[in-house]
Amino acid sequence: MMPDPVEIAFVIAKIGMVLFVILTLAAYLVYAERRLLAWIQDRKGPNRVGPQGLLQPLADLVKLLTKEDVCPPAGDRWLFFLAPAMAAIPAIMTFAIVPFGAPLRLAGRDLPLQVADLNVGLLLFMALSSIAVYGVALGGWASNSKYALLGSLRGLAQLISYELSMGLSLVPAVMLARSFRLSDIVAAQAGCWFILYQPLAFVVFLVSILAECKRIPFDLPEAEGELVAGFHTEYSGMRFGLFFVGEYINIIVLGGLAATFFLGGWHGPVLPGILWFWGKALAFAFLFIWIRGTLPRLRYDQLMHFGWKVLTPLALVNILATAWWLFLTGGA
Amino acid sequence: MRVVDDITAILTGLWTTLKHILRRPVTVQYPEEKRTPSPRYRARIILTRDPDGGERCVACYLCSAACPVDCISMQAEEVEGGRRRAAWFRINFSRCIFCGLCAEACPTTAIQMTPDYEICKRDVMDLVFEKEDLLVAHGGKDARYNFYRHAGIGVTQPRGEGAEERPPVDVRGLLP
Ligand code: SF4
Ligand code: SF4
Secondary structure, rough: OOOOOHHHHHHHHHHHHHHHHHHHHHHHHHHHHHHHHHOOOOOOOOOOOOOHHOOOOHHHHHHHHHHHOOOOOOHHHHHHHHHHHHHHHHHHHHHHHHOOOOEEEOOEEEEEEEEOOOOOOHHHHHHHHHHHHHHHHHHHHHHHHHHHHHHHHHHHHHHHHHHHHHHHHHHHHHHHOOOOHHHHHHHHHOOOOOOHHOHHHHHHHHHHHHHHHHOOOOOOOHHHHHHHHHHHHHOHHHHHHHHHHHHHHHHHHHHHHHHHHHOOOOOOOEEEEOHHHHHHHHHHHHHHHHHHHOOOOOOOHHHHHHHOOOOHHHHHHHHHHHHHHHHHHHOO | HHHHHHHHHHHHHHHHHHHHHHHHOOOOOOOOOOOOOOOOOOOOEEEOOOOOEEEEOOOOOOOHHOOOOOOOOEEEOOOOOOEEEEEEEEEOOOOOOOOHHHHHOOOOOOOEEEOOOOOOOOOOHEEOOOOHHOOOOOOOOOOOOOOOHOOOOOOOOOOOOOOOOOOOOOOOOOOO
């Protein structure tokens, strides 16, 4: 079967657009976070570069690009240089499976606003989110520094404590939508968002993605109070920038996924779907920043305790309850 | 229930920070907005003059001795008529910590602190202020005080003619 050239062109255009939007949003999320944290602390935040400081991300970019790219002499050069990309690329790739708007009808064909509508989309997300932690683990290992190593060890300990509950909290969504395909999950929420059926799963997922994007209160791998800067202590210049931007891309992507799984994706009244989707994703970003401005950091034994003894059992019970409910109402 | 308490605590915290987002920031945007410090603020140091226009400083070295970072130096000299003054007087503001001990030590209220806090220079040597830079044409915080009216006996006026000074007693007249 010959692929349709128009379709290929459209997919490439979508990829380009998504990359542009995501990277710009991530840069402005850094700015938004600095401003919001400043307001929370009764300060003003960056307001010097351009009107209201809106050009601050550009200034940051220039600064990061012109800084020296240092590799510690005792470090493992190849891994050290690769690790930031390993952290940032899975975050960007995850967005490929997110449906970010209602399908367009152009020239008689249906064009889904989603880069790849895989039938195992949800599994791909789980897989990519585990790969992303390699960047953290290897970056810390290759730096050959005790703080970086401690940070990456914590990153791994954190991974095993939230991954399970994150996966389990998504199972009810799959049970309700009867598909791993993200567009099906969104379509299943056309009438009623899953958060109404599954508030518990939503809360478990929310806590897990907070841990996944290494944000306060779960920013143990970085923990600037204890570990200097954790796994990226030894990084400088744009390599540090990649870790940093990867983290913010992660926030946007995970916010988008949370919206997709529980808040009906791009479904919403009146406004076009694409606005609903981005509105919901950015609302999650705001929530993350707001939480960062409020809560203290947990100890990592507390996080593991919380993940294994609270979140995972809760998610399991929730799955059982959902199964029973589907069985009794004849949904199964 | 502990869980309920914990969740309430988290929500209370979130509510508090949300309120602060809407509050006016306390930041002072320095180069555009300038605060007026209180008159007692301790910044750039001046050497004042007495009401008659004479230099108050008598080069007694007390300020220099009191200074914890040793940033005041001077040399004393005596002019005709017996008044003392500093031949040169130098304060190195790159070392000064603006503690105000010099002003407290000065017996003549010559050296005083002012609220002018904007002393920044490109070159550190520009922060070394000489006597010409320090000397001002007014009396600072106390315009009326004149050291030589109260002390420095017989230097600027004959004995017994200073303020609050009684004519000298002829001790021989006290003999029985
Ligand atoms: S303010 Fe303190 S540090 Fe400065 S000259 Fe006076 S005594 Fe020295
Ligand atoms: S400024 Fe005051 S303390 Fe310092 S030498 Fe002059 S008279 Fe003495």
